[in-house]
Amino acid sequence: MHKRIIDILRHGQPDESVLIQGWVRTKRDLKRFAFIEVNDGSALASLQVVLNADFPEYESVLKQANTGASVEVTGKLVASQGKGQRIELQAQSVKVYGEADPEVYPLQKKRHSFEFLRTIGHLRSRTNSLGAVFRVRNACATAVHQFFQERGFLWVHTPIITRNDCEGAGELFTVTGFDLKDVPRTETQDVDFSQDFFGGKAYLTVSGQLEAEVMAMAFSNVYTFGPTFRAENSNTSRHLAEFWMIEPEMAFCDLQGNMDLAEAFLKHIFKYVLETCPEDMEFFNQRIDNSVIATAENIIHNQFERITYTEAITLLEKSNAQFEYPVKWGLDLQSEHERYLAEQLFKKPVIVSDYPVEIKAFYMRLNDDEKTVAAMDILAPKIGEIVGGSQREERLDVLERRIKAQGMNPADLWWYLDLRRYGTVPHAGFGLGFERLVQFMTGMGNIRDVIPFPRSPLSAEF
Amino acid sequence: MHKRIIDILRHGQPDESVLIQGWVRTKRDLKRFAFIEVNDGSALASLQVVLNADFPEYESVLKQANTGASVEVTGKLVASQGKGQRIELQAQSVKVYGEADPEVYPLQKKRHSFEFLRTIGHLRSRTNSLGAVFRVRNACATAVHQFFQERGFLWVHTPIITRNDCEGAGELFTVTGFDLKDVPRTETQDVDFSQDFFGGKAYLTVSGQLEAEVMAMAFSNVYTFGPTFRAENSNTSRHLAEFWMIEPEMAFCDLQGNMDLAEAFLKHIFKYVLETCPEDMEFFNQRIDNSVIATAENIIHNQFERITYTEAITLLEKSNAQFEYPVKWGLDLQSEHERYLAEQLFKKPVIVSDYPVEIKAFYMRLNDDEKTVAAMDILAPKIGEIVGGSQREERLDVLERRIKAQGMNPADLWWYLDLRRYGTVPHAGFGLGFERLVQFMTGMGNIRDVIPFPRSPLSAEF
Numbered sequence: 036m037h038k039r040i041i042d043i044l045r046h047g048q049p050d051e052s053v054l055i056q057g058w059v060r061t062k063r064d065l066k067r068f069a070f071i072e073v074n075d076g077s078a079l080a081s082l083q084v085v086l087n088a089d090f091p092e093y094e095s096v097l098k099q100a101n102t103g104a105s106v107e108v109t110g111k112l113v114a115s116q117g118k119g120q121r122i123e124l125q126a127q128s129v130k131v132y133g134e135a136d137p138e139v140y141p142l143q144k145k146r147h148s149f150e151f152l153r154t155i156g157h158l159r160s161r162t163n164s165l166g167a168v169f170r171v172r173n174a175c176a177t178a179v180h181q182f183f184q185e186r187g188f189l190w191v192h193t194p195i196i197t198r199n200d201c202e203g204a205g206e207l208f209t210v211t212g213f214d215l216k217d218v219p220r221t222e223t224q225d226v227d228f229s230q231d232f233f234g235g236k237a238y239l240t241v242s243g244q245l246e247a248e249v250m251a252m253a254f255s256n257v258y259t260f261g262p263t264f265r266a267e268n269s270n271t272s273r274h275l276a277e278f279w280m281i282e283p284e285m286a287f288c289d290l291q292g293n294m295d296l297a298e299a300f301l302k303h304i305f306k307y308v309l310e311t312c313p314e315d316m317e318f319f320n321q322r323i324d325n326s327v328i329a330t331a332e333n334i335i336h337n338q339f340e341r342i343t344y345t346e347a348i349t350l351l352e353k354s355n356a357q358f359e360y361p362v363k364w365g366l367d368l369q370s371e372h373e374r375y376l377a378e379q380l381f382k383k384p385v386i387v388s389d390y391p392v393e394i395k396a397f398y399m400r401l402n403d404d405e406k407t408v409a410a411m412d413i414l415a416p417k418i419g420e421i422v423g424g425s426q427r428e429e430r431l432d433v434l435e436r437r438i439k440a441q442g443m444n445p446a447d448l449w450w451y452l453d454l455r456r457y458g459t460v461p462h463a464g465f466g467l468g469f470e471r472l473v474q475f476m477t478g479m480g481n482i483r484d485v486i487p488f489p490r491s492p493l494s495a496e497f
Numbered sequence: 498m499h500k501r502i503i504d505i506l507r508h509g510q511p512d513e514s515v516l517i518q519g520w521v522r523t524k525r526d527l528k529r530f531a532f533i534e535v536n537d538g539s540a541l542a543s544l545q546v547v548l549n550a551d552f553p554e555y556e557s558v559l560k561q562a563n564t565g566a567s568v569e570v571t572g573k574l575v576a577s578q579g580k581g582q583r584i585e586l587q588a589q590s591v592k593v594y595g596e597a598d599p600e601v602y603p604l605q606k607k608r609h610s611f612e613f614l615r616t617i618g619h620l621r622s623r624t625n626s627l628g629a630v631f632r633v634r635n636a637c638a639t640a641v642h643q644f645f646q647e648r649g650f651l652w653v654h655t656p657i658i659t660r661n662d663c664e665g666a667g668e669l670f671t672v673t674g675f676d677l678k679d680v681p682r683t684e685t686q687d688v689d690f691s692q693d694f695f696g697g698k699a700y701l702t703v704s705g706q707l708e709a710e711v712m713a714m715a716f717s718n719v720y721t722f723g724p725t726f727r728a729e730n731s732n733t734s735r736h737l738a739e740f741w742m743i744e745p746e747m748a749f750c751d752l753q754g755n756m757d758l759a760e761a762f763l764k765h766i767f768k769y770v771l772e773t774c775p776e777d778m779e780f781f782n783q784r785i786d787n788s789v790i791a792t793a794e795n796i797i798h799n800q801f802e803r804i805t806y807t808e809a810i811t812l813l814e815k816s817n818a819q820f821e822y823p824v825k826w827g828l829d830l831q832s833e834h835e836r837y838l839a840e841q842l843f844k845k846p847v848i849v850s851d852y853p854v855e856i857k858a859f860y861m862r863l864n865d866d867e868k869t870v871a872a873m874d875i876l877a878p879k880i881g882e883i884v885g886g887s888q889r890e891e892r893l894d895v896l897e898r899r900i901k902a903q904g905m906n907p908a909d910l911w912w913y914l915d916l917r918r919y920g921t922v923p924h925a926g927f928g929l930g931f932e933r934l935v936q937f938m939t940g941m942g943n944i945r946d947v948i949p950f951p952r953s954p955l956s957a958e959f
Contacts, residue, residue, distance in 0.1 A: 039649055039717075041649075056717070056748070056749040056922070057717070058714075058715075058920045059920075075716075075717045076651075076715045076716030076717050077649060077716070077717065103919045103920045104920050105748075105749075105920040105921065105922040107749070132749075132920075132921065132922045132923070133891070133917070133919070133920045133921030133922055134920075135918075135919040135920045136918075136919075139918075140918075140919050142919075156711075156912075157711045157912035157913075157915055157916065158915065158919065160711070160712060160714075160715035160716065161714070161715045165715075166715060166716070169651060169653070169712070169715075169716065170651065170716075172654075173651040173652050173653075176652050177642065177646055177652070180639065180642055184639055187501055187503075187539055189538075189631060189632065189635040190635050190638050190639070191631070191635075191949055192634075192724070192741055192948065192949060193949065193950065194739065194949075194950040194952060194957070194959070195657065195701075195724045195726075195739055196670075196701075196726075196738070196739050196952050196957055197957065198957045198958070206674075208658075208672050208673065208674060208694070209672070209673050209674070209675070209677060210670050210671070210672055210701065211670065211671050211673065211677065212668075212670060212671070212728045213671070213677065215671065215673065215675065215677070215680050215688045216687065216688050218677050218680065225678065226677045226678050232670070232728055232730075232738070232954060232955075233738075233952070233954070233955060233956065233957040234954075234955035234956070234957075235957070237957055239657075239658075239672065246949065246950055246959060249618075249619045249622070249949075249959065250622060250631070250949060252520075252622075252623070253520075253538050253622035253623045253627075253628060253631075254537075254538030254539070254622065254628070254631065254632075255501075255518070255519070255537045255538050255539065261723070261724065262654070262657045262723065262724065264657075264658075266674045266694060268694075276658070276694070276695075277656065277657055277658050279654055286518070286567075287518040287567075287569070287594075429595070450618075450619035450958075450959055451619075453619055453620065454619065455595070456597075456598075456601075456602075457565045457595070457597040457598075457602050457604075457620065458520045458521075458565045458566050458567040458594075458595045458596070458597045459567065459594065459595030460518075460567040460594045460595055461594065486654065487653055487654060487655065487656075487708065487711075487712060488655065488656040488708055490656060490658050490695070492694060492695070492696075493694075493695060493696035494695065494696070495656070495658055495659065495660045495695040495696075495697070495699055496660070496912075497656070497708060497711065497912055
């Protein structure tokens with residue numbers, strides 16, 4: 036008899052007896068009867084509960100059922116006479132579990148800025164906008180697992196704490212069991228990390244890719260979906276110190292196969308969310324960014340354009356657009372260039388491949404021209420780079436050369452090199468930041484509003 | 498035309514043309530023909546590839562296709578004449594991608610100890626046993642998501658880095674952006690954490706429960722599934738410094754509802770794994786622990802016994818068993834007591850509830866007797882405690898009292914208390930360690946062998 040409000044809104048029939056539990060969003064006392072909007076987080080919309088004036092304890096219930104109060108209502112569903120809803124609940128009993136004093140409860144009916152809502156991160160999920168964000172976030176996550184599991188990929192949990200600092204993907208957080216007041220020293224007054232918990236320096240991971248490669252060499256197809264970290268002091272609307280990343284890795288796969296998978300992946304996620312969260316997506320389209328549904332449709336229905344970096348440079352040079360940053364073979368593409376390609380030129384997602392070796396990581400496979408590597412980025416309208424991937428260097432000698440060229444020591448990566456010593460195969464993978472994906476999907480302007488408890492410089496509240 | 502080996506083994510038909518890619522497990526040269534066993538990680542079993550003596554490059558292929566080498570084989574499926582397999586692959590072409598020198602490749606055919614395999618964590622997933630473990634681990638994880646998503650729970654990502662140190666669930670790892678060589682000091686020579694990345698002391702989380710409660714107060718039903726940490730110096734076969742935890746949290750739920758969900762949850766996971774990984778589970782039953790299938794069936798088919806802690810103490814006192822640790826009302830149950838109840842007395846899982854307030858956490862709901870709290874642990878045969886949960890204290894005044902009684906400062910938990918100020922509801926949840934579950938499922942003796950890259954004191958390799 037207990038029903039989730041989303042099920043009632045979608046499938047409830049007049050005369051059905053139901054029990055609902057949730058929180059009051061608003062109430063209106065029209066004296067002859069009253070409306071209480073109850074939300075249980077299962078849907079954007081609330082269920083309208085109707086109290087007739089002859090309802091026992093009409094006055095006392097209405098007094099308690101303020102915005103934010105928790106209630107349990109039993110009654111019968113009836114077709115709604117009012118606008119905006121198909122069905123409503125004629126109350127037979129209302130139990131108020133917990134009140135919310137209107138004098139102090141911060142979430143009154145008026146609209147609040149996202150900045151303000153961040154200061155009440157423990158309550159903000161009770162708003163329409165953040166509620167919609169986290170339902171869509173859950174749908175995205177479910178779609179990720181569904182996509183990979185259907186294709187026989189194993190979800191692998193790569194380590195959060197790592198002693199590898201060699202990927203060079205950004206600044207690292209140190210993890211330590213030391214009391215920082217009293218850090219052990221060696222005779223030469225260096226920090227004596229041999230006495231630390233893990234017997235050496237340890238960090239929070241910036242990527243699970245190298246370990247995912249280990250697993251792909253045993254299971255063929257794997258993916259990670261877990262938290263990663265950057266200690267960069269970037270106080271922007273697109274950076275988090277802690278974020279979730281998805282990194283599939285495929286053995287016996289080249290750059291083309293990698294692109295095919297990434298394109299199918301993005302299409303799947305967008306399609307799944309449009310189908311399972313239509314009300315939330317409609318809300319974002321109306322209230323946050325009126326292009327999000329069009330952007331999603333664009334991704335779902337268009338074959339992604341595929342061009343090389345060299346072609347991209349030529350196209351950018353030929354364009355009449357004014358760019359802030361220079362366009363020149365050998366320089367990385369800036370966000371403005373990426374958006375020009377995806378938004379202005381092709382008006383759909385573009386996969387740019389084969390970037391100059393100098394601007395890409397050591398593990399990316401060197402092309403025969405020795406000037407470029409088998410890397411690929413997917414650039415999407417409105418957001419720029421959404422996916423970055425590559426075919427990995429599977430040749431032991433080339434990989435050792437590339438590691439040395441970057442000033443690293445191959446001995447530190449002995450186990451990674453072993454993958455090329457024993458049964459090496461062409462393999463490839465990509466990564467994407469989960470919060471960027473949710474931001475993209477919802478049109479939310481600040482990445483801190485698409486993760487429940489954002490971590491950023493000077494901020495790790497709740 | 499490319500097929501996963503598991504699909505061929507299960508559904509392949511004679512005369513089908515296929516292409517497979519994987520790694521050689523063994524080869525046997527019988528001169529008139531040769532067998533190469535190829536494994537791609539999709540299944541425990543390998544596919545037998547047959548090379549006839551008239552195969553072009555018979556000699557050179559056999560020379561290269563040593564254990565560990567990576568190969569691509571095309572050919573036709575044929576019904577197998579030999580024992581042990583239904584179908585095999587008559588090779589038309591074999592491509593060796595990467596060899597594995599038998600003089601140095603560590604994974605030759607003989608059996609290796611799990612201790613040794615831990616030293617080659619980057620290769621051990623290529624063995625039968627670890628391969629089976631990680632397939633079962635993936636199936637468990639998939640079953641977790643499936644169970645909760647089907648019931649409308651949202652997967653919520655609670656923070657990894659946290660400034661809450663107040664749950665007291667064990668020793669904490671510090672996360673810092675400081676260079677440990679040169680930690681900033683205040684005038685009084687204390688560590689000046691205000692200068693650290695997050696503007697204060699930060700730790701790795703020990704539990705996402707408090708934040709999950711935040712989310713349950715907006716979405717009714719949520720669950721976490723993410724990494725958690727303990728800096729305890731426990732070098733045992735049941736402890737990890739980094740492990741994954743699952744923590745559902747339900748609004749409008751009491752202790753009974755919590756037990757019902759936990760029981761349904763465990764049954765679902767075991768059923769799912771038995772159904773989707775029958776070969777792997779059969780392998781564990783034969784090679785690792787001959788009770789794992791019986792234990793799984795026991796969990797699936799029995800209604801869990803439910804007793805109170807007080808009843809449990811009486812039963813233990815009445816028993817004739819010899820216990821190392823004392824049995825007395827007020828003392829926590831030890832592993833030997835838990836196993837006695839589940840294995841000897843009831844011979845099935847037992848849910849023990851209503852523990853003494855002194856031995857349980859501050860957030861557990863105080864019962865009317867004021868001596869016990871609405872906690873529950875599920876004890877399972879062979880492993881002891883597998884799930885721990887409670888109804889949470891939803892009454893503001895009682896919660897404040899409990900916090901103070903534990904010597905903590907309510908002000909530090911202002912946001913957690915706010916959940917009781919605004920629309921508080923009865924709510925409950927439980928937690929279980931994912932690796933313990935996988936260990937339980939597979940019978941693996943050491944928890945380090947059920948996570949790809951274990952972290953423990955003095956060890957964070959790979």
